[in-house]
Amino acid sequence: MLETQREGANMALISAIVAVATIGGLLFGYDSGAVNGTQPGLKGAFGLSEGGLGFTVGSLLIGCFIGAFFAGTLADQLGRRNVMRIAALLFLLGALVQGLTADHTLFLIARIAGGMAVGAASVLSPAYIAEVAPAHIRGRMTTVQQVMIITGLTLAFLVNYALAAAAGDSTGALWGGIAAWRWMYLMQAVPAAVFLVALFFIPESPRYLVGKGRHGEAAQVLASLFGPAEAATKLAEIRASFSADHRPRLADVLAPAGAPSFLGIRAIVWVGIMLAVFQQLVGINVIFYYGATLWQLAGFTENDSLLINILSGAVSIAACFVTIAVIDRIGRKPLLLIGSAGMAASLLVMVYAFSQGGLDAAGNLVLSPALGTVAVVAANLYVIFFNVSWGPVMWVMLAEMFPNQIRGSALAVAGFFQWFANYLIAQTFPVMATGIGLAASYSFYAVCAVISFFLVQRFITETKGKELEEMVG
Numbered sequence: 001m002l003e004t005q006r007e008g009a010n011m012a013l014i015s016a017i018v019a020v021a022t023i024g025g026l027l028f029g030y031d032s033g034a035v036n037g038t039q040p041g042l043k044g045a046f047g048l049s050e051g052g053l054g055f056t057v058g059s060l061l062i063g064c065f066i067g068a069f070f071a072g073t074l075a076d077q078l079g080r081r082n083v084m085r086i087a088a089l090l091f092l093l094g095a096l097v098q099g100l101t102a103d104h105t106l107f108l109i110a111r112i113a114g115g116m117a118v119g120a121a122s123v124l125s126p127a128y129i130a131e132v133a134p135a136h137i138r139g140r141m142t143t144v145q146q147v148m149i150i151t152g153l154t155l156a157f158l159v160n161y162a163l164a165a166a167a168g169d170s171t172g173a174l175w176g177g178i179a180a181w182r183w184m185y186l187m188q189a190v191p192a193a194v195f196l197v198a199l200f201f202i203p204e205s206p207r208y209l210v211g212k213g214r215h216g217e218a219a220q221v222l223a224s225l226f227g228p229a230e231a232a233t234k235l236a237e238i239r240a241s242f243s244a245d246h247r248p249r250l251a252d253v254l255a256p257a258g259a260p261s262f263l264g265i266r267a268i269v270w271v272g273i274m275l276a277v278f279q280q281l282v283g284i285n286v287i288f289y290y291g292a293t294l295w296q297l298a299g300f301t302e303n304d305s306l307l308i309n310i311l312s313g314a315v316s317i318a319a320c321f322v323t324i325a326v327i328d329r330i331g332r333k334p335l336l337l338i339g340s341a342g343m344a345a346s347l348l349v350m351v352y353a354f355s356q357g358g359l360d361a362a363g364n365l366v367l368s369p370a371l372g373t374v375a376v377v378a379a380n381l382y383v384i385f386f387n388v389s390w391g392p393v394m395w396v397m398l399a400e401m402f403p404n405q406i407r408g409s410a411l412a413v414a415g416f417f418q419w420f421a422n423y424l425i426a427q428t429f430p431v432m433a434t435g436i437g438l439a440a441s442y443s444f445y446a447v448c449a450v451i452s453f454f455l456v457q458r459f460i461t462e463t464k465g466k467e468l469e470e471m472v473g
Contacts, residue, residue: 009134009226018141020202021128022148023195024084024121027091029152030191031060031118032285033313034184037160040169041181046104051431058427059108063115064122065419071120072412076248079212080128080205083120088199090117091192099178099186114188123398123415127407130399131205132225135467139327142399146392147320152191154313160184161310207404207468210238211248241404241469252406253413268472269410271459272398276418278452279394282343283445284386285422286429308376315380319387331464332393333456339389340453346382347446350375355439390452394418400463403471 035042035057042048042056067087075083094114101107126145133141164172167180174180206225209218215235223231242248253269255261262270327335353375357367367375402410432441463471 010224013224014133014141017132017202018129018144020195020198021084021125022145023191023198024087024125025145025148026152026155027088027188027191027195028118028121028125029149029154030156030188031091031094031114031152032149033153033156034160034188035060036157037164038181038184041179045102045179046107054427054430056104056108056111058423059111060115060118061419061423061426063112063117064119065416065423066112067116067119068123068415068419069119069412070116071124072408072410072415073250075124075127075208075411076211076408079208080124080131081199081202084124084128085196085199087117087120087124088192088196090114090120092189092196095185095188095192099182099184099189119415119419122395122419123411126395126399127411128205130396130468131207131407132221134226135465137328138400139332139396139464140324142396143320143324143327143392145395146387147317147324150313150316150320150387150391154310154317156184157310157313159187161307163187206235207238207407210235211242211404215239237467237469238404248405248408250409250412253409266406266410268402269406269413272401272410272414273417274455274459275394275397276414277421278448278455279390280418280421280425281445281448282386282390282452283347283425283442283448284383284391285425286441286445308379312380312383316383316387316391319384320392323388323392327393327396328464331462332397333460333462335389335393336456336460337453339385339393340449340456342385342388343382343390344446344449344453346378346385347442347449349378350382351439351442351446353378354437354442397460397463400466400468401461401471404468407468 039053039057043053046052046056048056067090071083071087090113094110094117097110098107098114101110126142129142129145130138163174163180163183167174169180172180174183178186203221203224204217206218206221209215209221218238219231219235222234226234253266254264255266260267323335353367353371356371398411398414429441432444
């Protein structure tokens with residue numbers, strides 16, 4: 001089946017589907033990164049304390065874990081494409097309201113709504129791609145999602161830098177008398193509108209259609225993807241992977257009698273939760289969400305901090321292209337192990353640099369030029385290791401490791417835990433950085449990276465080259 005798919009796959013259509021689906025990844029990254037550099041404006045406009053700022057920034061993530069959970073289950077009811085359309089609409093409305101409202105409560109509601117869209121896109125875009133891509137290139141196709149996430153982050157950094165420079169700083173006025181930091185949110189509306197329109201030009205996932213009993217439609221989509229000769233065979237394989245007595249449902253994550261489980265939940269779901277949580281516990285989103293604040297705490301100016309963010313984004317994109325080149329050759333598990341080891345080492349170097357700095361009169365960390373360079377280099381090595389491994393590979397694994405019957409439900413559970421861990425990291429970093437210092441904060445992330453190495457070694461099963469119908473758990 002694999003070789004015939006290599007020969008008969010309609011790569012033009014598959015590439016178009018990937019291009020549209022990964023706009024969700026672009027928005028995922030852009031919406032997550034747009035807050036980076038807006039903190040002075042948020043504090044001034046809404047009179048926020050450090051704790052209030054942390055909650056305002058982290059409120060996006062409240063929406064993310066809600067959106068990820070309900071998107072997984074709704075996708076089994078309404079379809080992958082329809083739920084992504086809802087997400088695109090939330091992206092659009094959330095961007096407009098965040099950029100225009102003067103009411104903090106309304107800002108938080110809009111930010112949570114945008115977060116629900118991010119959470120939905122984070123689990124559905126890679127799952128949708130995995131469900132239409134041939135097995136031999138599925139890793140590469142799904143990794144494009146991470147490229148687009150980082151592209152969105154970097155685009156947000158670039159746009160924010162340009163807007164702040166044009167206004168003099170992030171709180172200066174720009175077009176229509178609207179402050180630059182507000183334009184940083186409004187700019188998200190452009191890719192959101194493109195995503196919404198583009199979703200009307202791609203087909204529904206054939207595996208969703210089979211799960212709903214719409215076999216004729218599924219056969220048509222499969223024929224357009226792999227050719228008429230393979231459609232019937234593939235349809236039969238997909239149908240055999242679903243339960244005959246009920247449609248996919250959330251209760252499918254519970255272990256049937258005799259299956260490996262813990263607390264009544266399938267073992268494979270716990271592995272997905274582990275991957276999802278540890279991707280966040282290594283601290284990557286501290287750099288993504290608080291990069292400007294982090295580097296200012298380390299002694300850099302606001303302008304230099306924004307430039308460092310752009311550099312980190314460019315390095316991240318380059319690292320993802322390495323993953324695209326190798327993920328379907330060397331596999332998922334080796335990349336995760338390499339990433340865990342590399343992140344642990346680079347984080348420990350950052351801990352050393354931060355531990356050697358002094359404090360100024362305001363209590364902020366000050367690094368010597370040499371230590372500042374060490375910290376920036378180590379941070380970018382950390383970003384490289386993350387984006388060669390855990391950044392894209394975690395999403396690839398979640399998209400393909402679960403059996404068809406439980407994919408939507410398992411994604412709901414794993415996605416919820418991923419974004420909840422993300423929220424905890426974002427919420428606690430401002431307090432940790434000012435309370436226990438950067439060195440102690442990054443020591444925690446380094447320890448988590450070390451633990452992740454041994455967890456991957458023990459629990460991860462390679463999925464390279466396997467058809468989704470071969471997944472068990």
